Amino acid sequence: MGQTLFDKIWDAHVVSSKEGFPDILYIDTHFIHEVTSPQAFDGLRQRGLPVFRPKQTVATADHNVPTWDQHLPIKEELSRYQVDMLTKNCAEFGIELYGLGHQYQGIVHVIGPELGITRPGCTYVCGDSHTSTHGAFGAIAFGIGTSQVEQVMATQCLLQQRPKRMKIEVNGTLQKGVGAKDIILYIISKISAAGGTGYFVEYAGDTIRSLSMEGRMTICNMSIEMGARGGLIAPDETTIEYVKGRKFAPQGEEWDKAVAYWKTLYSDNDAQFDSELYFDAADIEPMITYGTNPGMGIGITQHVPETASFEAKEQGSYAKALNYMGLHEDQSLLGKPIDYVFIGSCTNSRIEDLRLVADFIKGKHKADNVTVWVVPGSKQVQQQAIAEGLDKVFEAAGFPLREPGCSACLGMNEDKIPAGKYCISTSNRNFEGRQGPDSRTFLASPLSAAAAAITGKVTDIREFLQEEELVG
């Protein structure tokens, strides 16, 4: 019987497999950041252990960093302390740090791919649930807790049970104005925030194939939002072209050898999955969430579901979510005024996202009632945006381009959405208080967020695109 892509990579990384025990899985690269690492470094100190393979550990500061005046010391004392601790720990344990001010600094899941550290066939972990992003390259990548961060630091390995395998296939042509973010929000809305729990997902089908690497990263990034351990996409020419020539990508003979191996990385035709789901791209509208988990999403022209459509035991949680969001059942979100727009996060802060937004807003200006934050995913994205003149387009539209970091995705820095305010956000989570205590988040694509910034309310991007086609 054939093997799934996931099993091929997993098997190639099993150090030891013993009945009744989880597998010892070898980790090629361990990404770390300032929030989930300090207690792990402390643990090593208490055990008197070094970092086993410091050269396979990559560090960056992202969660706490300000997005203005990054050249100044961090004002918020605890944030500064945590970032300083990372600097000290990396120096003590011999780990390369792309800290504040470094040309490679940025969100951990943005810098790995853009530096060519993320490659097909490898294993990646990080103390961050969105590590699933790296699966877009045909790699096994997943988030871990701090005890496991310590484990990987101490051993370069992780004790793991092999998860079940799920295939999600999307076929067909997407409507204009519908992109990767809409695809993944649609899938999660169909299978729920727990629908992928216990599984590792492989995304397949011609719609997925047609996506750029950045679109594929958006899809895999949100695998965790359906509860999946991770998501991956088989590498192809798009993948190979993306990795080629990047800073840490293999070169010369090593490159040829790597590519030859990458070409073996696909699920065999007769490979068995534990679950298979199929979706039609034509069914996908621009998506928006209305509730307090990413599974609570609808097509932008649909109405918030009726309470009666949920099972009795779920109705209490549903009512709580609508109450928090200040919405009611059967409501249309179109035309709902918003206060903030956040374009950023490890889901949608890459250069392609910024290009898409800049292209759309050129010659337009944001509505008066809206504050817009555009936060690039990395220093390199920021510099690229400036080199292409996107910063000027953003500036003219009232969308100042900030400096890189996780920012208002989770508001560990100063970028918080005030209580009661509505934010349309390209990030990955609409949990209660996620963007600041009592803030209210609508998740959507970069294009939908940009359209909302221009009109000041929840807007169907397709109307804009039609109009522009008529004029153009």
Added chain:
Amino acid sequence: MATKIFKHLQSSIVPLPIENIDTDQIIPARFLKATTRDGFGNNLFRDWRFDKEGNPKEDFVLNHPTYSGKILVAGKNFGCGSSREHAAWAIADYGFDVVVSSFFADIFKGNALNNGLLPIQVSDDFLKKLFDAVYADAHAQVEVDLDNQFIKIVNTGEQETFEINPYKKACLTNGYDDIDYILSNKQLVEEFEKR
């Protein structure tokens, strides 16, 4: 380094019948700035537990004088979202030894087990029985036996067995640690690297 040992417990329970409780609720991001593992219990369920002035919200179960105990019972898909282990630290630091739900998010479950906090997955039916029991009598006793892998409502005798990975069970009952285990296989790791 030994983790906390867990074998057996009898306690009243704290009911939290909400589904999809994410780790941002268990411990909001703004409380993740500490660099040690201690003290997170003070901010467990911070925004559900306290108002903006820091006063306890009377309607939240942890502030309710009626309910107490070392077992937290919550709705399905508990611990979804962020991988932050701080959520498991906060629950354990507050004084819970066991969390019961009809479904756990994977990363949370792993984090809990690595910190001596036992996540017990029960059927929807048994979860309802637990809620019914605590709402009928706030002091209803529940027994958890890890050796024999069952959870039991003491006064009704209703019980259900639960699953746990045998290795993880051995870790909890003996205080083993994953790092000790992998380091005992260090030679295999080095051989793997030479392949």
